[in-house]
Structure formats: C-alpha cells, structure tokens
Amino acid sequence: MNSTVYVNGTKVGGRAYGYSQFTIDITDFLVTGENSIAVHVDNSMQPNSRWYTGSGIYRDVWIIRRAAVHIADNGVFAACNGLYNNKAEARFQIQVSVHNQSSEAADIGVEHRLLDAAGNEVARDASALHIEPGCHAAAVVCPSIKNPHLWSVGDPYLYTVETSILWKGEVIDNLCTRIGIRTVEFDVDKGFLLNGVQVKIKGMCLHHDGGLTGAAFYRETWKRRIALLKDMGCNGIRCAHNPPAPEFLDLCDEMGFLVMDEAFDEWQLTKFKSAEYGYTNNFAYGYGQFFTENADLDLLSMLRRDRNHPSIVIWSIGNEIPEQSTLEGVRILRHLQDLCHHEDPTRMVTSALDNLASPEQFRTREEFECALDVAGYNYTARWGKRAEMLYDEDRWKFPARRFLGTENPSAGGIRGNYEKKSEYPFMPSYDRLTLNHEFLWRYTASRDFVAGDYLWTGIDYLGETRWPAHGAGSGPIDTAGFPKDTFYYFRSIWNRDDTTLHICPHWNWAGYEGEFITVIGYTDCDEVSLYLNGRFIGTKGYDCPNVGHAGAWNILARNTRPTTHDLHLSWDVPFEAGELRAVGYKDGKAVIERVVKTTGVPARLQVQADTEALPLYGIAHIEIGVLDPEGLPVPTADILIKARVEGVGGGSAVLLGLDNGNLIDNTLFGSGARAAERRLFAGRLLCVIRGIEKGTAKLVLSADAMEDETITFTIG
Numbered sequence: 001m002n003s004t005v006y007v008n009g010t011k012v013g014g015r016a017y018g019y020s021q022f023t024i025d026i027t028d029f030l031v032t033g034e035n036s037i038a039v040h041v042d043n044s045m046q047p048n049s050r051w052y053t054g055s056g057i058y059r060d061v062w063i064i065r066r067a068a069v070h071i072a073d074n075g076v077f078a079a080c081n082g083l084y085n086n087k088a089e090a091r092f093q094i095q096v097s098v099h100n101q102s103s104e105a106a107d108i109g110v111e112h113r114l115l116d117a118a119g120n121e122v123a124r125d126a127s128a129l130h131i132e133p134g135c136h137a138a139a140v141v142c143p144s145i146k147n148p149h150l151w152s153v154g155d156p157y158l159y160t161v162e163t164s165i166l167w168k169g170e171v172i173d174n175l176c177t178r179i180g181i182r183t184v185e186f187d188v189d190k191g192f193l194l195n196g197v198q199v200k201i202k203g204m205c206l207h208h209d210g211g212l213t214g215a216a217f218y219r220e221t222w223k224r225r226i227a228l229l230k231d232m233g234c235n236g237i238r239c240a241h242n243p244p245a246p247e248f249l250d251l252c253d254e255m256g257f258l259v260m261d262e263a264f265d266e267w268q269l270t271k272f273k274s275a276e277y278g279y280t281n282n283f284a285y286g287y288g289q290f291f292t293e294n295a296d297l298d299l300l301s302m303l304r305r306d307r308n309h310p311s312i313v314i315w316s317i318g319n320e321i322p323e324q325s326t327l328e329g330v331r332i333l334r335h336l337q338d339l340c341h342h343e344d345p346t347r348m349v350t351s352a353l354d355n356l357a358s359p360e361q362f363r364t365r366e367e368f369e370c371a372l373d374v375a376g377y378n379y380t381a382r383w384g385k386r387a388e389m390l391y392d393e394d395r396w397k398f399p400a401r402r403f404l405g406t407e408n409p410s411a412g413g414i415r416g417n418y419e420k421k422s423e424y425p426f427m428p429s430y431d432r433l434t435l436n437h438e439f440l441w442r443y444t445a446s447r448d449f450v451a452g453d454y455l456w457t458g459i460d461y462l463g464e465t466r467w468p469a470h471g472a473g474s475g476p477i478d479t480a481g482f483p484k485d486t487f488y489y490f491r492s493i494w495n496r497d498d499t500t501l502h503i504c505p506h507w508n509w510a511g512y513e514g515e516f517i518t519v520i521g522y523t524d525c526d527e528v529s530l531y532l533n534g535r536f537i538g539t540k541g542y543d544c545p546n547v548g549h550a551g552a553w554n555i556l557a558r559n560t561r562p563t564t565h566d567l568h569l570s571w572d573v574p575f576e577a578g579e580l581r582a583v584g585y586k587d588g589k590a591v592i593e594r595v596v597k598t599t600g601v602p603a604r605l606q607v608q609a610d611t612e613a614l615p616l617y618g619i620a621h622i623e624i625g626v627l628d629p630e631g632l633p634v635p636t637a638d639i640l641i642k643a644r645v646e647g648v649g650g651g652s653a654v655l656l657g658l659d660n661g662n663l664i665d666n667t668l669f670g671s672g673a674r675a676a677e678r679r680l681f682a683g684r685l686l687c688v689i690r691g692i693e694k695g696t697a698k699l700v701l702s703a704d705a706m707e708d709e710t711i712t713f714t715i716g
C-alpha cells in the first residue's frame with residue numbers, strides 16, 4: 001500500500017492500492033550508465049486491512065524495453081464470442097491497442113496467430129492501422145476455428161494468441177496471450193453453465209498469503225496448495241478480497257478453476273477494525289481513503305490485466321460493502337458495473353452481500369441487489385431461522401434474479417486436535433465441524449437455480465484473528481498446506497472421480513481405556529462397516545439427500561440400511577489400544593478399506609521433498625514427520641525439529657521457514673535464515689527452502705535422540 005517509485009532520485013509515480021498492477025514509463029528519467037530505481041512503501045498507518053496484507057514488494061516487477069510503436073499495456077483482449085454449430089465452431093474477437101510514441105505517423109500491420117497447446121497454428125488473421133504520433137489506436141479481428149478443444153474444469157486446454165506488430169517491414173513488437181476457448185453464463189433457472197453445460201460451483205475463498213512465505217508470491221507454493229483443493233473436488237476460487245498475483249490466475253487457467261476475481265473490500269466507507277482485533281482506536285486506514293479518487297483506475301487495471309484468463313468466470317466489484325444499504329451505494333454500483341461491462345462484455349458482475357436479511361437500517365437496498373447481474377449471497381446460514389430458505393423466498397420475490405453463494409461457511413478445525421473443548425476461539429469440536437456446511441450443501445446441491453458457493457475459506461490464512469492465534473483456521477487445509485480431517489468431508493461429497501473413506505481421530509488414547517471415543521467417517525460409499533481389533537462395531541450409511549452420493553433422488557431401495565441425515569458417519573467406540581478398521585461398500589461390494597492403529601513412540605524422522613532439483617530461485621517443500629519402531633507415522637508427535645542448510649559445491653540455499661499449521665504456535669517462521677527450529681504439530685511440519693546460487697546445497701534435519709536426515713538439492 002502507498003508506494004512511491006523514484007528513478008535516480010526523481011519521483012516518477014506510485015500507487016495507493018497494494019494489489020493493483022501499474023506501469024510507469026521511465027524513459028525520460030534514465031541516464032547513460034548506472035541508474036537507480038527505488039520503491040518506497042508506507043504501510044505505517046495501521047490498521048489498514050482486516051487480514052494480513054504483507055508489505056514491500058511481494059509480486060514480480062519487470063523492466064520492459066519497448067519499440068517506440070508498441071502494444072499498449074495489457075493491450076490485447078482475446079475473447080471467445082460464442083460456440084456455434086453444436087460446438088464445432090468457436091468465434092473470437094481479438095482486439096489490440098497500439099501506442100505510437102514515435103514522432104512520426106505509423107502505418108503498421110497487426111498479425112495474430114492462434115496456436116494450439118502443441119504450438120501448431122490453427123488460425124491466423126491480420127489487419128492494418130494508421131496511428132498519428134502520440135496516439136493510441138485499436139485493431140479488431142474476428143477469426144473463427146473449427147472443432148475447438150474446449151477449456152473446462154476437467155480438461156483445462158489452453159491456446160496461445162501470438163500478436164505481432166509490423167512496421168517498415170520489421171516485426172517491432174510481439175506478445176503471446178494464453179487463452180481458453182469456453183463460454184460462461186449465469187442463468188436464472190440453471191445456475192452456472194460452462195460451455196452450455198450446467199456445473200455447480202464448489203468454490204473456496206482464498207486470501208493471498210501463502211502461510212510461511214507470507215504475501216510474496218511463489219508459484220510452487222500455490223501449485224502445491226491448490227492442487228490439494230483440486231483433489232478435494234473444489235472447482236472454484238474466489239480471490240478474496242482483491243486481485244491476486246497474475247501468476248496465480250495462470251495456475252487457475254492451467255488447473256481448471258472457476259474464478260471470481262474481486263476488486264475491493266471497501267468503497268468509500270471504511271470498515272470497523274478496532275477493539276475486536278486489539279486496536280485501541282476506531283479509525284481504520286483502509287482503501288476507503290483512496291476509493292473516490294482511485295476506484296476507476298484500480299478497477300480498470302484489474303479488468304485489463306485479467307480479462308484474458310479463461311478461469312475467470314465472474315467479476316466482483318466488492319465484498320460486504322457497507323454502501324449496499326445506501327442510495328449512494330446504488331449509484332457507485334452502477335458506475336463500477338458499467339465499467340466492467342464496457343471493458344469486458346463477456347462476463348457478468350456480482351458483489352458479495354451480507355445484509356440481505358439484516359434489520360431495516362442495515363438491510364441491502366432492493367435497488368442494490370437488483371442492479372447486480374448476479375446477486376451474491378454471503379452467509380445465508382447467518383440468517384437464523386430463514387437461513388438457506390432465503391434463496392427460495394427471494395426466488396419467488398425476484399423471479400429474474402441469478403443466485404450465487406459468494407461466501408458461506410466452510411469447515412475448518414484444528415488439524416489433529418480431538419479435544420471436545422478447544423483452546424481456539426469459536427472452534428467447534430472435531431465431531432461437529434462439518435455440520436454448518438452440511439446444512440448448506442444439502443440445500444445448494446438440490447437447487448438448480450443456485451449457481452454454487454464460494455466458502456470461507458479453502459486454506460487457513462494469516463491475520464483476522466485474536467491472540468494468541470496468528471491466523472484464521474477456517475479452511476480444510478492448514479497454513480502449512482496439510483489437509484485436516486474436514487478436507488476428506490469435502491472430498492467425499494465433491495470429488496466424484498475417486499472413492500473417499502477417511503476415519504478419525506487417531507487411535508492413541510492411552511489412559512482412556514473403556515471410555516467412548518466418537519469416531520467420525522467421511523465417505524462417498526453407500527455404507528461403511530467399522531471393526532475394533534477384529535470385532536464388528538456397526539455399519540452406517542447416509543440417508544438424505546442422496547444427491548451426490550447415489551447420484552439420484554429416486555433410488556429408494558437403497559435407503560433400507562441404517563442411515564443418518566448427516567453427511568458424515570459417526571460411531572461411539574469404547575477405547576482399546578489396537579486397530580480400527582473401516583470397510584466401505586458400493587453396490588454391496590467392499591471397495592475401500594482404511595486402518596488406524598495405535599502407534600508406539602517416535603523412533604526416527606521421516607522426510608519427503610517434493611523436488612531435489614531446484615531452478616535458481618526455485619523452492620522445495622519438505623514434509624517432515626516421525627515414525628514409531630514399526631514404521632507407523634506418529635500422529636501425536638510434537639518433538640522439536642532443527643533445520644539447517646549448508647552450501648556444498650558452491651551452491652547456496654536459504655530457509656524460507658518452518659510451519660506446522662498450528663495457529664497458536666508463535667515461533668517465528670525463520671524466513672531467510674540458514675537455520676531454524678520448530679516443533680511438529682500433530683505429527684507434521686513443513687520446511688521450505690529456496691535456492692539462491694547455482695550448485696549443490698544440503699538440508700540437515702535433526703531431533704534429539706534420533707539420527708539426522710539429510711537431503712541434497714541441486715540448484716540451477
């Protein structure tokens with residue numbers, strides 16, 4: 001936030017909003033020989049956000065050398081205009097804006113080649129432009145291709161548009177833009193349609209911090225994190241509550257997510273962020289201070305930067321904006337939404353509304369909710385008795401409305417914590433973590449007109465918490481990127497490509513012999529039988545709604561087994577050390593088995609790196625645990641691990657840090673150090689290293705009374 005850029009000591013520009021991309025032409029400030037570029041960031045006025053924003057430079061910065069006549073910043077917009085002839089033809093509109101900074105008029109050629117994923121040319125088009133000196137001009141072509149390979153969640157196929165500018169017989173500028181061929185629609189009756197096919201959005205909200213790497217963007221960190229979300233069956237991401245790093249959107253394009261790109265958390269009215277978060281003053285220095293002057297600039301920079309990403313299916317102009325209850329808010333909404341439509345006629349616009357059912361003085365104005373292309377419903381579950389029912393009530397009231405759950409309860413919890421009373425504020429115990437979402441999902445899954453939901457959140461995040469916690473535990477994945485039990489709840493209802501059977505808690509309950517332990521199961525099997533040390537405990541299955549489980553509503557014959565109305569299974573089992581075994585059945589056949597055993601004490605370290613060959617400045621994730629003498633991972637281990645990196649063969653690496661996902665372990669992450677230490681939490685710890693010089697580097701992990709584990713990395 002509040003950056004100022006200097007070249008050779010002269011102020012050349014800057015930007016108030018820390019999430020906006022901006023470009024400065026520094027040509028006139030450069031001198032022959034050595035130059036200095038300095039960025040000053042003033043993040044001193046706190047609080048200025050409701051979550052951890054990071055500070056300084058946390059995304060890529062580029063120096064771009066351009067010809068005097070060049071493609072303008074974010075000047076290419078390639079949009080799929082529609083699919084025709086039963087999807088056998090795709091039509092495009094490719095628009096390019098060219099800037100002539102030379103002193104003469106330029107007659108240029110503009111060429112576009114459309115390349116498939118293998119680099120083969122599948123279409124080509126060209127046009128010509130005359131641009132007066134100092135002016136911009138735009139060229140538009142409308143090519144079409146036959147038998148397009150469509151982009152979808154399950155098959156995110158990408159094409160590239162290669163744009164070249166020719167002047168005086170030479171190619172003077174060239175830009176590659178990745179696109180996907182797909183159509184997106186929000187429909188009054190059918191919810192969301194991708195390529196004309198109804199898809200329920202099973203989305204998650206994410207803030208931009210990567211846990212121990214903070215706000216700095218690392219592609220590998222986010223690839224690891226969202227690959228887990230993908231495996232969980234999540235197909236959508238809401239970038240809360242600001243535009244993300246552009247490379248994050250590249251990953252979403254490549255991995256097939258349905259993205260909501262969001263501009264703001266505040267318009268003119270700043271949000272209250274005081275006593276609740278430990279601040280003693282009432283004033284907040286959020287984006288509200290800059291909105292009136294900068295909103296258009298910041299919204300345009302998001303739209304122009306991001307509009308080619310096939311993953312983005314909808315724009316959001318704001319999260320829980322207090323102006324939703326004012327007439328001035330309606331005016332601002334119309335203005336911002338018009339800007340979106342003007343820059344990008346292919347996508348709809350929403351805003352996440354939290355006051356749709358509030359008392360009169362805060363209630364969202366009807367003009368506000370009705371002006372939006374898609375009405376964004378935040379926390380239907382917060383509305384007490386009416387809860388999800390509000391969707392049905394509103395459908396009667398506003399028959400032309402499009403519905404989307406823009407933010408709703410996820411299921412988080414504390415990984416590996418099975419206390420019935422938790423140390424964390426507002427955290428239910430492990431046996432009831434998924435209930436809120438279960439209510440919502442039964443509802444959303446059975447209403448076609450609701451496009452789906454983005455849940456708060458997919459992954460735990462830094463900030464927005466109370467001491468002694470340093471983050472919010474609202475995700476099924478912790479800050480270290482380890483799945484919690486609730487991860488398997490979502491997987492069991494969302495991932496239709498694989499069988500899920502997960503049981504918890506662990507079975508290390510020495511001292512609790514004979515006491516009842518609640519065993520929770522998450523599965524997509526029809527039923528599950530549980531055994532303790534070979535003795536049959538009981539068989540459980542799901543009842544209603546069977547949607548997403550049996551795949552249909554009308555398979556009544558299946559409901560003759562003992563069932564529950566919940567979307568999880570549970571058994572009360574008197575503890576006895578040994579082995580819990582669960583067997584899952586589909587159509588009467590055993591298809592999956594899971595075993596949880598009582599383990600012995602920690603005997604040796606277990607380490608696993610996701611790569612041992614790092615590109616220069618690349619990173620590796622190393623997952624650490626401990627095994628008992630039988631080789632079983634000890635789920636309760638909390639021993640102290642020491643990590644240090646050593647250069648060998650001239651290479652060099654640093655620790656980006658250690659994290660165990662425990663939000664009340666306030667040991668420093670150890671970022672940028674050669675050595676750091678942290679305890680395992682619930683048996684696990686993550687170490688991240690970064691290669692900073694070519695060669696070879698060693699990571700040594702040690703713990704008391706155990707042998708060291710060493711991993712050797714090649715860098716560069």
Ligand code: GAL
Nearest residue numbers: 050241319320354407456464
């Ligand atoms: C929502 C808000 C999010 C987050 C969440 C916490 O109302 O949009 O940013 O604060 O509550 O539960």
